[in-house]
Amino acid sequence: MKPGVVVVLAFLVLVLRVSLSSASDDHRQKWWKWPSSSQAGKSICSSVVLPLYGNVYPQGYYYAQINVGYPPRPYFVDPDTGSDLTWLQCDAPCVHCTQAPHPYYRPNNDLVPCKDPLCASLHSGDHRCDDPDQCDYEVEYADGGSSLGVLVNDVSLLNLTNGVQIAPRLAIGCGYDQIPGPSYQPLDGVLGLGKGKTSIVSQLHSQGLIKNIVGHCFSSRGGGFLFFGDDVYDSSRVISTPMSRDYRKHYSPGYGEVIYGGKATGLKNLLVIFDSGSSYTYLSSQAYEGLLYLVRKELSGKPIREAVDDETLPFCWKGRRPFKSIKDVRKYFKPLALSFSSGWRSKTQFEIPLEGYLLISSRGSVCLGVLNGTEVGLQNFNIIGDISMQDKMVIYDNDKQTIGWLPANCDRLPSYDTISI
Structure with a gap:
């Protein structure tokens, strides 16, 4: 790193x-x-x-x-x-x-x-x-x-x-x-x-x-x-998946599979945990290397190369001129998703757009906001961090034992009467 x-x-x-x-x-x-x-x-x-x-x-x-x-x-x-x-x-x-x-x-x-x-x-x-x-x-x-x-x-x-x-x-x-x-x-x-x-x-x-x-x-x-509490979102719009019955210590949907560009990758059986205390998303070593291979393959032949002089994150890429926003790199990368089993023959996908796993550094490079969790001692745990949960309302319902999410404008606080003392 x-x-x-x-x-x-x-x-x-x-x-x-x-x-x-x-x-x-x-x-x-x-x-x-x-x-x-x-x-x-x-x-x-x-x-x-x-x-x-x-x-x-x-x-x-x-x-x-x-x-x-x-x-x-x-x-x-x-x-x-x-x-x-x-x-x-x-x-x-x-x-x-x-x-x-x-x-x-x-x-x-x-x-x-x-x-x-x-x-x-x-x-x-x-x-x-x-x-x-x-x-x-x-x-x-x-x-x-x-x-x-x-x-x-x-x-x-x-x-x-x-x-x-x-x-x-x-x-x-x-x-x-x-x-x-x-x-x-x-x-x-x-x-x-x-x-x-x-x-x-x-x-x-x-x-x-x-x-x-x-x-x-x-x-x-x-x-x-x-x-x-539960009165700040419309429950009918929430996409949810059950919390794992086998791993109860943290907010975990159990085992998931990485989807890249809408296609299955074979990177599966990943024990996933939602963790707001982590800024970045972490995959265990094998899944991380697999994702990195897919990203590099997607970038092959395109006018973008690794920015070895940008130390913002372990892997960054630069173009012919500095990137100003994720809009500048949409044609180079594909969206991610994690697929979870939600019951008999039922699957739920947690979609991760480009903004959910890439960032533009101060040097104008685009950097991969997914890191190797094995290198930092997470063993086989795979962490969904803040970067991948942006612009979503993520809901941990301990009453129903579900983890849910829906697209949201996170710039706008739910309206209510503010009382001051």
Whole structure:
């Protein structure tokens, strides 16, 4: 892999150890009445929408803002469907913390005890507690980065799409010892959106606030939005495929096949995972080499050659003059797709247009935004990253156990009344 490659890869592979001002008369503030125990689990008909910032290139990552504590303070976090735990760099005091856009999170004294089910969900098997009054955690990511800390309860301020503002108490990680990996980005922490009990979505669902659904919409022009709940999309337009019953840890449709230019490639039996914590798409070594062969074959005899002097990504190509946009290279490349089994003799295709696997570098080259996952330690996993999910609403429905998608204008946030306090 060439130096200078910008990679964000937050796919979680291992959990290591245990151890208010008043509103105006014409816009009255709506207050949320907390659900009684009899209402718990009955989701109200509303969603949470968070704007996204950043891009795949040149910034290299998308991020959201969450507001935590009382009074609420802003933090920029990496929205990661590949991991469960939400954590913030924390002054507890901090042993090792990296550069961040905001002052480190100052925790309160509301520790999650070791016996709490949320603590148990972070650890495999029987976990022991050095201190029964607190839940220690340590998570490690695929790029070698890690966070060590303690679980705390704190208030998060959220706006629902029905105009109600809520401040649920959620368990988050106070990360006081971080080791940055090669894909480190200067953010305040990670927003865990996975399937586990500690994920923000699972916690909001368990409190009866939303349906157990999370989704995102990354714009190829930068920005987009993230949502929890189901009232921001038309379910009749969603193309969906079942989540794998054999691989339940992450959002996986199971095994897929690469389609290139509308034709089967024979690159199949690929265990696929949708991971918003990864900027680029990764294929295991054999599939990656196979795709590279097909792309090079397609480019043979055309006025485009490899740009060995462009180190933006491992493989870039240049033409007779610098390319300005993907429109300039449409005649050279073909669209991609991944085909999944959706039932008896039924197939579903996740289509990836040229914008979903190519980018134009600052030097005017066109670069392949699909990387070799085996080289970065992903073994046989194949990751659909942000680049391939752009300009689509991707929906992870944990109630129906499906992954769905539909074309969308990700520049436009779902409309709802914004309430300010």
